[in-house]
Amino acid sequence: MIITRPRDLERLVARLRRHDTIALDTEFERERTYWPKLQLIQVAVPDEVAAVDPLALAGDLGPILDLVNDPSIRKVTHAGRQDAEIFWNITGSPPQNLYDTQIAAALVGLGEQSGYASLVQRLLKVRLKKTERVTDWGRRPLSDSQVEYALDDVRYLLEVTRRLDERLRKLGRETWLQEELAFYADRDFYVQDPSTLWMRVSGWRGLDRRGLAILRELARWREEEAAHRDIPKNRVVPDDVLVEIASRRPAEPAGLTPLRRLHPREIERNGRNLVRCVETGLAVPEDDLPRVVRHHHEDPETALAADLLGVLLRLRARESQIAPSYLGNQKAVAKLVSWLAGSREGDPPPLLHGWRHELVGRELVALFEGKHSLYVDPESGRVAIQSRGTSR
Secondary structure, X not given: OXXXXXXXXXXXXXXXXXXXXXXXXXEEEOOOOOOOEEEEEEEEEOOEEEEEOOOOOOOOOHHHHHHHOOOXXXXXEOOOHHHXXXXXXXXXXXXXXXXXXXXHXXXXXXXXXOOHHHHHHHHHOOOXXXXXXXXXXOOOOOOHHHHHHHHHHHHOHHHHHHHHHHHHHHHOOHHHHHHHHHHHHOHHHOOOOHHHHHHHOOOHHHOOHHHHHHHHHHHHHHHHHHXXXXXXXXXXXXXXXXXXXXXXXXXXXXXXXXXXXXXXXXXXXXXHHHHXXXXXXXXXXXXXXXXXXXXXXXXXXXXXXXXXXHHHHHHHHHHHOXXXXXXXXXXXHHXXXXXXXXXXXXXXXXXXXXXXXXXXXXXXXXXXOOOEEEEEOOOOOOEEEEEOOOOO
């Protein structure tokens, strides 16, 4: 069923509200725009599966938006970060009480980024069709095949959730999932810090600190410009061109013309703004220039310590049947080593928070401080850990 009229939407939401858990998914397009364009909302409860057409409803989605923001009803998604961002963009409020089956799957040993289709096949022995993977969800009318494909994205979510919940309870990891899902209700997750956008520009590591200050201004300006014009950021100015501008530091718009991938119309439109970003970056006081945190592989001693702690992390991940990269990737281990080797001031790194701290963080600190040691058990050939001062 596809909902195209306001009255039908109200009736659907009334039926959905009889349940404490619903399945939720969206289809959207953002390849040609800055803001994602919501094109379909799919929902399911045990006795009904439906799709809501935002285009036919002309964006009049009040009832279902209220449902998404209702903390008393659990909304089950799979890899729902982009779905959550869409609802945030529309309402200005974080969706409430979201359950992400991809995160739950990672916590019960089914892989860090399990795809929805593979999870359905693995848990329910159902093979989903792949016919509409690259479909244009903005075209109307939608075919029966498109609608059925979209509905399949929620049709099995509740049963998948039930199976995952069983495993979570058996392993005693329900509180782990609550910790992992907390970011969905955190407003900071949806709001970008303009002063850090430069770190997402590929190629920034080739710049000195003054160049990074210029890039910081350029990246902030580009984000605002892309949002205002509703076009992808790289359609305004590509990453490599931003880095080149930060390196060349032109004093006049004419200095932008040698840049091959900067369109002449963009220079005409925004040449002065780009030069103004350069001027602002050049005027930043030395103490306020961006500081680059060295990665662990750039420091041989830190790299060795991170490698050692990484062995223990992988050991505990294997025992717990959790993907090591989900428990803590290389960057997370390096961050822990830097924090332990430094002043240990400020907020502790993620490996020292919540369930990660209980599972492995405390031991990682002990290993770093020489209170634990690693060895290879000669009988089993496996890596093992022991407290210093005890015999094997």
